[in-house]
Amino acid sequence: MKPPIRRIAHLDMDAFYASVELLRYPQLKGLPVVIGGGRRAQDEALREQLGGRALHEIGISEFPVLKDYTGRGVITTATYAARQFGVGSALGLMKAAKLCPQAILLPVDFAEYRHYSRAFKAIITDIAPLMEDRGVDEVYIDFTEVPGGQREGGRVLARLIQKAIFDQTGLTCSVGVAPNKLLAKMASEFNKPNGISIVQEEELEGKIWPLACRKINGIGPKADEKLQTHGIQTIGQLAQRPLDWLVRTFGNKTGAWLFEASHGRDARPVVTESEPVSMSRETTFDRDLHAVRDKAELGQIFTTLCEQVAADLQRKGYVGKTIGIKLRFDDFKSVTRDLTLAHHTSDAKTIRQAAGQCLKRAPLTRRLRLLGVRVGALVRAEHADVYKQNKATAPVEYAQAATKSIAKTGQLF
DNA sequence: TCTGGGGTCCTTTTCCTT
């Protein structure tokens, strides 16, 4: 018997957030709708406008529209009708309001999306158990050993999964099936929405090489720009470059990876389980805050963030060792500071103390736009060398740097 | 009135030890 050919699928839900919202508000179908914000306070306010009423009571004219929105925030996703106006993900809401003032603005509702996310993933694992979670709306699936996974290059199984998801949730998705994750990810974009596309190994030149380098998952705007300065626009052109040139130009790791990727090679397995590396909370303020003048408000937000991360850690059963902060200034530049403790912790007070030490090492001359707190080097709480925190006497042992640099900058918070 | 929030991973810099 021949060994089965490796068949990896990438499945991507179509306009996931927007589609979930349309299930809930079918009266919005065909209209320009943007889902935006992500800034908690404003989202709450928006939700209140909609909340507590039966669907048929909410007339189209009652939905909040972009032109009435004031404040900070960006679009998370937009319906196809809204995209016609040039508004889409990551666009500032204020800018979007100029392009399409009549667009309906819905607040993001992660709880709802997570619910549908779990639902479609459960449908998949019932059919094909080897599934890798890649966020709310994306997964990789190993078709290789699944019954029917080889038929028509994976098309039959892809169609089965698509249909099961649609029948049980009303949502559509796009699937790409290829010899590996890299190609499967690209393939799932070929035929959107609600499409399937199959890429075979021998189709590399015809289907992959003509594509722009940006289509490779992992080549972002920066890498693309650098490639362009060397006259490389397509994956095919990238594939013409010798390995040693790529390594010289992009460094050992990236160079070798670019070489492999351009030749359609990717040996990464489908990983069904993984442990988190860090957890964080951050918030952008309604207005830029001054370290001295707004000290009280800032201190309050800072403490809240620490408490939230601590609660997240405890709820999920993790403790961490490296405590870090992130500051974004009014010029949008960011800095981070972190320090590693002697013991793992998930205690809010301990995190707050350590984060406070980090803050003292940061320059605080500009006004602040964002503040974040992160805990890294996580391990599961049950097998960690947790310092017993039940007494207020628990010491925090800091790395050496803190006091030194306070003395140097004279800054305090 | 530009530009969210939660992550991972990689590279470079810095500091410490041998």
Next chain:
DNA sequence: TCTGAAGGAAAAGGACCC
């Protein structure tokens, strides 16, 4: 004792992704 090289770990910054 001084100096430097080498290597590791931690810190900082950034690119990228959903």
